[in-house]
Amino acid sequence: MTDGNGFLNALRDIVGETHVLTTPADTEPYYVDWVGRTRGTALCVCLPASTQEVSAVVALCARDAVPVFPQGGNTSSCGGSVPLEEGRGILLSLRRMNRILSVEPENDAIVAEAGAILVEVKAAAEAADRLFPLSLSSEGSCAIGGNVSTNAGGTAALRYGTMRDLVLGLEVVLADGRIWDGLRILRKDNTGYDMKAMFVGSEGTLGIVTRVALKLFPLPRHRATAFVAVDTVAGAATLLGRCKAEFGPLLDAFELFSGSQLDIVCRHVEGNRRPIDSDHPWYVLMELQTRDGAKELSSRLEALIGEALEDGSAADAALAQSHAQAEALWRLRHSVSEANRRHGLNFTHDVAVPIGRIADFMQEADAAMASDFPEAEIFSVSHMGDGNVHYTAIFRPGAVKASGADARDLGARVTRKVHDIAVGLGGTFGAEHGIGQRYRASLQRYKSEVELDLFRAMKRALDPQGILNPGKVL
Amino acid sequence: MTDGNGFLNALRDIVGETHVLTTPADTEPYYVDWVGRTRGTALCVCLPASTQEVSAVVALCARDAVPVFPQGGNTSSCGGSVPLEEGRGILLSLRRMNRILSVEPENDAIVAEAGAILVEVKAAAEAADRLFPLSLSSEGSCAIGGNVSTNAGGTAALRYGTMRDLVLGLEVVLADGRIWDGLRILRKDNTGYDMKAMFVGSEGTLGIVTRVALKLFPLPRHRATAFVAVDTVAGAATLLGRCKAEFGPLLDAFELFSGSQLDIVCRHVEGNRRPIDSDHPWYVLMELQTRDGAKELSSRLEALIGEALEDGSAADAALAQSHAQAEALWRLRHSVSEANRRHGLNFTHDVAVPIGRIADFMQEADAAMASDFPEAEIFSVSHMGDGNVHYTAIFRPGAVKASGADARDLGARVTRKVHDIAVGLGGTFGAEHGIGQRYRASLQRYKSEVELDLFRAMKRALDPQGILNPGKVL
Structure with a gap:
C-alpha cells in the first residue's frame, strides 16, 4: 500500500524531486482533458526522463499496487489520457521523453521517444527527405506514444493506413516494470507472436510505450487539392471509386463534409x-500527393472532376491553384472541432461502416435523430475513404435545458442511437478515437461475450494486477 | 482421454464418415511436408466442411485434451504444417472449406474460407477488377488461412506489406471450440485490443483461422519489368533508393540474385x-506496376536505369519488351527452390536485416561460410526492398558425406552461424517463413527472456491446455 509520503519520496528518488508534481497549479493541465470535459485526479504527476526511470516507477507501483495512468500529449477525445476521479494512482507523463533518437533514410525508419510531439517527428523525417504520414488536427500537441497507444488514424490513413500500419517496433515497459525491447526497424519479422500489435491501440492498459520505431516514405513534393460539391453521398462514393481506380496509391485524402458542417x-x-458559393448538401475535400509529375497529375484530376461534373456525379468544384489555396481548404477540415464546440452542446461520434454503406448510415441516422431528437442539428465530416464518419448532434443554447448530469444523459441517449445504427450496418462504434472512459459502456454493449473474454484474457495475461490505466477500455 | 474408436467415431459424427481419414494411403499427403523433409503422424486426418464443424471438432479435442494440428495447403517450409512424430492428436485439414464467400469491390474487400487457395482468391479479386497482392511461388497450392497463420510475405510485400497488412478481419475457432467472429471489412476499428493481430502469424498455435476478410486494391493493368546487373550489393542498394524515390508506391518488387543463384x-x-550474357556478381529483378500511364512509366524506368549505367551503379540491364519476357524474368525467381534442391544438400535461410545492412550481412556470412564450411557453395536471393535474404548453403553430392542425423547436424551448425550474423546486425532469423518446428531452437536462442515470457503468457491465455499445434513456435 502507499504510505503517502514514503511512496512519493520513493518516486522522487527515481525521477528527481522536481519531477514529482503535487500542487494543484502544477498538476491541473495533466488532470483535465483538452476540451475540459473529463477530469480526474491522482497522487501526483510523475515525469520520468528515461525508459529506466519509467521501469523503476512502474516496478514501484506494481509492488504497492498503485495504478499508473500514462499520458502523452493529453489530446484524447474520450477521456483516455486523464486519471480517474477516485484519485488513487499516479499520472505518468512521458512529456520529458521527447527526443528523436535516429532518422535512417536508407532504412526508411525513424526512432523516437514516446513523448516526442507528432509534428516534430514529421519535421525530423522531412529534414531527411522522408515523410511520416500520420496527419491529425492535434499534431502540434499529441505525442507519438499516444498515437501508438490509440492507433491514431487521421486524414492520410486512406493512403498510408493507421498508426498500426506505421509501427515497425516498440519498446514497452510492462506491468511489472520489466522492459520489452521490441524496438526493431525490420520490414519483415515472423519470429513468434507479434507483441507490438497487442500494445498498439491498447491505450496504455497492457503496457507503457516508451520508444517507437516508425516507417518513413518518400517525401511527396507536390499535391493536387480539390473541393467538390456533390448532391448525394452516393455521388461522393462514385467519385471516390473513380479516384481510387484512377490514382490508386496517390490518393491521400477524401473527406466528406455535410453542407451544414461546411x-x-x-x-x-x-x-x-466557402470555396464554392453555390449551396449543396455535401462537399468533398480530396488530395493527391506525388513526388514527380505534378502538372500531369493536376490535369488528370481536373479531367476526372470535369467528367464528374458532366455526368452529374459532381455538382460544382474548385481546384486549389496554389499552396495557399490548398492550405485554406485544409483549414476548413481542421476547424471542425472548434466550430462544433462554438455552435452549442455537441455530441460527436467516431463510427465507421463499410464504405458502401455510408449513404445508408447517413440516411438512417438522420431519420432517427429527426424523430428522437428534433431539437438537434446534425453535422458530419467523414474520412470517407476509410468509412469513418464523425457524426455530430449539436443542441443550440436554449434548444434544451441540459447541463451536468442531464447533458450527460442526453449525450448517452444520442450516442446509443448513433452507435446502434453504425453497428447494425456492420460497422463499429469506434473507428479511430479509441474507447478511453467514454465508450466503455458501448464496448460492453456491442462486443460479443467471446470477444470480451479474449480482451479480459489479454488484460489478465499482461497486467494481472490491473494497475495499468484502469477504468479505460475494459 | 481418447479411447481410440470412441473418439474417432465422435469425430465421424461431426464431419461425416468419409471425412475422417485413417489409412496410410489417404493420410500420407497430410503427414509429410511438400519437400519431403518433415514427417509426422496423427490419429487421423479430419476434414470439416464448416466453421461449426471445426468448432465441434476442437471442442471435442479440448474435452479429451487431444492435440489439433491445423493444416491449409501444407506448403510450410519449416515443418509448421505437419503433425509431430509422436502421433497423438489429429490433423485438421481446412481443405474442404475453400469457398470464396464474397467479393465487394465498393469496399475493396474479399471474404473467403480459410482453405481457399491463394491463386483462387487472386482470380476472384481480378474478376472484380481488383488486386489481391500477395504473391508467392506456392500460390497455386497454399491456402489463404495458412497465409494468414504464417503472415506470408513474398515478392510484393515491398509495395503492399505482408499478410498482416492485408487482413481486415478474421473468424477464428478458439482452443475451447468457441468461435470468435472478428470477420469485419472495416478500414478503421479501434474498439479494444486487436485480436486479429494476435492470430496473424501465430501459426495455428493460438486459434484456428476459419474465415478471412482481406483488403483489395485497384488492379494494375501494366507493368514495367527490368533485370539489372550490379557489381556490388551497395550498388543495388543505391538503385533501390533511387527507385523508391522516383516511383514510390508503384515499385512492386526488387529482388536481388547472387550471380551464383542465377x-x-x-x-x-x-x-x-540468362537475360544478360555478361557475368556479374549480382543481379536485380525489379518491377513497377501501374493502372495507367504505362508508356510513360516504362520510359521513366528506362531513364533511371540509363543513368545508373552511366554513373556505374549498374553494370548491364535488360528491360522486358513484352509480357512474355517479363514472365520469363519472373520464372527465374520462381525456379530458385527447385534449382537449390537439384544442386545438392541445401540449407536455406530466411533472415532479414535493416536494408542498409544487407551488404554487411552478405560479406560477414560469406566470410564465415568460407572459413567454417569451405565445402559449401553459397547462393542467395533477397526481397531486397524488405531486407529479407534467402541465404543458402549447398553441399554438392560428394562434397560431404552427410545424410540423416549427420546432415541435420551439419544444417544446424550452418544455420546457427547464419542466424548469429543476421541477429548480430540488428536483424532477425525468421523474416517470412515463420518458426514451425524447424526454428524453435533459434527462437529460444535469440529471443530475450522478457519476450519469451510474453509469448508464453499469450499461449497460456489463449490455449491453456496447449492443444493447438503443439511443438510449433514455442
Whole structure:
C-alpha cells in the first residue's frame, strides 16, 4: 500500500524531486482533458526522463499496487489520457521523453521517444527527405506514444493506413516494470507472436510505450487539392471509386463534409470562407500527393472532376491553384472541432461502416435523430475513404435545458442511437478515437461475450494486477 | 482421454464418415511436408466442411485434451504444417472449406474460407477488377488461412506489406471450440485490443483461422519489368533508393540474385535462360506496376536505369519488351527452390536485416561460410526492398558425406552461424517463413527472456491446455 509520503519520496528518488508534481497549479493541465470535459485526479504527476526511470516507477507501483495512468500529449477525445476521479494512482507523463533518437533514410525508419510531439517527428523525417504520414488536427500537441497507444488514424490513413500500419517496433515497459525491447526497424519479422500489435491501440492498459520505431516514405513534393460539391453521398462514393481506380496509391485524402458542417466551419471560425458559393448538401475535400509529375497529375484530376461534373456525379468544384489555396481548404477540415464546440452542446461520434454503406448510415441516422431528437442539428465530416464518419448532434443554447448530469444523459441517449445504427450496418462504434472512459459502456454493449473474454484474457495475461490505466477500455 | 474408436467415431459424427481419414494411403499427403523433409503422424486426418464443424471438432479435442494440428495447403517450409512424430492428436485439414464467400469491390474487400487457395482468391479479386497482392511461388497450392497463420510475405510485400497488412478481419475457432467472429471489412476499428493481430502469424498455435476478410486494391493493368546487373550489393542498394524515390508506391518488387543463384537457376531448371550474357556478381529483378500511364512509366524506368549505367551503379540491364519476357524474368525467381534442391544438400535461410545492412550481412556470412564450411557453395536471393535474404548453403553430392542425423547436424551448425550474423546486425532469423518446428531452437536462442515470457503468457491465455499445434513456435 502507499504510505503517502514514503511512496512519493520513493518516486522522487527515481525521477528527481522536481519531477514529482503535487500542487494543484502544477498538476491541473495533466488532470483535465483538452476540451475540459473529463477530469480526474491522482497522487501526483510523475515525469520520468528515461525508459529506466519509467521501469523503476512502474516496478514501484506494481509492488504497492498503485495504478499508473500514462499520458502523452493529453489530446484524447474520450477521456483516455486523464486519471480517474477516485484519485488513487499516479499520472505518468512521458512529456520529458521527447527526443528523436535516429532518422535512417536508407532504412526508411525513424526512432523516437514516446513523448516526442507528432509534428516534430514529421519535421525530423522531412529534414531527411522522408515523410511520416500520420496527419491529425492535434499534431502540434499529441505525442507519438499516444498515437501508438490509440492507433491514431487521421486524414492520410486512406493512403498510408493507421498508426498500426506505421509501427515497425516498440519498446514497452510492462506491468511489472520489466522492459520489452521490441524496438526493431525490420520490414519483415515472423519470429513468434507479434507483441507490438497487442500494445498498439491498447491505450496504455497492457503496457507503457516508451520508444517507437516508425516507417518513413518518400517525401511527396507536390499535391493536387480539390473541393467538390456533390448532391448525394452516393455521388461522393462514385467519385471516390473513380479516384481510387484512377490514382490508386496517390490518393491521400477524401473527406466528406455535410453542407451544414461546411456552413458552421465558415460561420464560427474566423478566416474560413466557402470555396464554392453555390449551396449543396455535401462537399468533398480530396488530395493527391506525388513526388514527380505534378502538372500531369493536376490535369488528370481536373479531367476526372470535369467528367464528374458532366455526368452529374459532381455538382460544382474548385481546384486549389496554389499552396495557399490548398492550405485554406485544409483549414476548413481542421476547424471542425472548434466550430462544433462554438455552435452549442455537441455530441460527436467516431463510427465507421463499410464504405458502401455510408449513404445508408447517413440516411438512417438522420431519420432517427429527426424523430428522437428534433431539437438537434446534425453535422458530419467523414474520412470517407476509410468509412469513418464523425457524426455530430449539436443542441443550440436554449434548444434544451441540459447541463451536468442531464447533458450527460442526453449525450448517452444520442450516442446509443448513433452507435446502434453504425453497428447494425456492420460497422463499429469506434473507428479511430479509441474507447478511453467514454465508450466503455458501448464496448460492453456491442462486443460479443467471446470477444470480451479474449480482451479480459489479454488484460489478465499482461497486467494481472490491473494497475495499468484502469477504468479505460475494459 | 481418447479411447481410440470412441473418439474417432465422435469425430465421424461431426464431419461425416468419409471425412475422417485413417489409412496410410489417404493420410500420407497430410503427414509429410511438400519437400519431403518433415514427417509426422496423427490419429487421423479430419476434414470439416464448416466453421461449426471445426468448432465441434476442437471442442471435442479440448474435452479429451487431444492435440489439433491445423493444416491449409501444407506448403510450410519449416515443418509448421505437419503433425509431430509422436502421433497423438489429429490433423485438421481446412481443405474442404475453400469457398470464396464474397467479393465487394465498393469496399475493396474479399471474404473467403480459410482453405481457399491463394491463386483462387487472386482470380476472384481480378474478376472484380481488383488486386489481391500477395504473391508467392506456392500460390497455386497454399491456402489463404495458412497465409494468414504464417503472415506470408513474398515478392510484393515491398509495395503492399505482408499478410498482416492485408487482413481486415478474421473468424477464428478458439482452443475451447468457441468461435470468435472478428470477420469485419472495416478500414478503421479501434474498439479494444486487436485480436486479429494476435492470430496473424501465430501459426495455428493460438486459434484456428476459419474465415478471412482481406483488403483489395485497384488492379494494375501494366507493368514495367527490368533485370539489372550490379557489381556490388551497395550498388543495388543505391538503385533501390533511387527507385523508391522516383516511383514510390508503384515499385512492386526488387529482388536481388547472387550471380551464383542465377547460374544454377538457369543450369538446373529447363526453359530458363540468362537475360544478360555478361557475368556479374549480382543481379536485380525489379518491377513497377501501374493502372495507367504505362508508356510513360516504362520510359521513366528506362531513364533511371540509363543513368545508373552511366554513373556505374549498374553494370548491364535488360528491360522486358513484352509480357512474355517479363514472365520469363519472373520464372527465374520462381525456379530458385527447385534449382537449390537439384544442386545438392541445401540449407536455406530466411533472415532479414535493416536494408542498409544487407551488404554487411552478405560479406560477414560469406566470410564465415568460407572459413567454417569451405565445402559449401553459397547462393542467395533477397526481397531486397524488405531486407529479407534467402541465404543458402549447398553441399554438392560428394562434397560431404552427410545424410540423416549427420546432415541435420551439419544444417544446424550452418544455420546457427547464419542466424548469429543476421541477429548480430540488428536483424532477425525468421523474416517470412515463420518458426514451425524447424526454428524453435533459434527462437529460444535469440529471443530475450522478457519476450519469451510474453509469448508464453499469450499461449497460456489463449490455449491453456496447449492443444493447438503443439511443438510449433514455442
